[in-house]
Amino acid sequence: MAHPSQLGFQDAASPVMEELLHFHDHALMIVFLISTLVLYIIVAMVTTKLTNKFILDSQEIEIIWTLLPAIILILIALPSLRILYLMDEINDPHLTIKAMGHQWYWSYEYTDYEDLGFDSYMIPTQDLTPGQFRLLETDHRMVIPVESPIRVLVSAEDVLHSWAVPSLGVKMDAVPGRLNQTAFITSRPGVFYGQCSEICGANHSFMPIVVEAVPLEHFENWSFIMLQDA
């Protein structure tokens, strides 16, 4: 989850998010390169009274300031496209979960084998126990087996929502009448938080997402217990 005074991304918990982190570092390096160059030139230009009002053209500089940006754009585009296609790989998921957005909660359906479904409401601040996170905890978490490819089908029952978990590098719009698909693998066990990412009314900020990644045997025990309680 995010922490106070955080500047960068949350720690990656999936291979795709790690790739996105490294790509962001690469793009930011290029941003600093260009910004340093431009800032130095601006300072050099405003600290002189020297001008040249008579220059008409210069083929050499035109070639340089066309080729250099083109090269920089290619250096950004190549890793970007690599990750784009990596995210689109056919991934043969072990489990498919439907995440449905409502005003103002998420519901999850595990219908691969049995009919398991439950709602996931935010825990109100006054009901939190010590150690729980304000505006992030839910009464029922989306439990998944760790290190298994998971497919999430995202949709909505009323207005637009968006299912997002930053540490997994996942965000997918929930559109009524449409089924959007996303997939991820968790690299390690843990609890990963997200929040609704499309404005959906008064309680848009109060419908978080919690993904809990546990070893397969515990996932199976949990789903057995959930089916019994249903």
Place this chain on the structure above:
Amino acid sequence: MSLAKPMMRGLLAKRLRFHLPIAFGLAFVAAVAFKYTVTEPRKRAYADFYKQYDAVKEFNAMREAGVFQSVRPSGE
């Protein structure tokens, strides 16, 4: 005795010839500095983390700390 003729032309060009290489050099240094102080340490940190990572041990530690909702600590 006559004074040397002052140089009155090409002053901006001279300034640019001095400052532009410094500008490009500084930009390149900034990029290299960012690469070796942020990018490479981050890649190494992730690689090192997962090299020694014991998922079972970490899971059990989190379980005993009561982090999970689906799996209670072994005492409960």
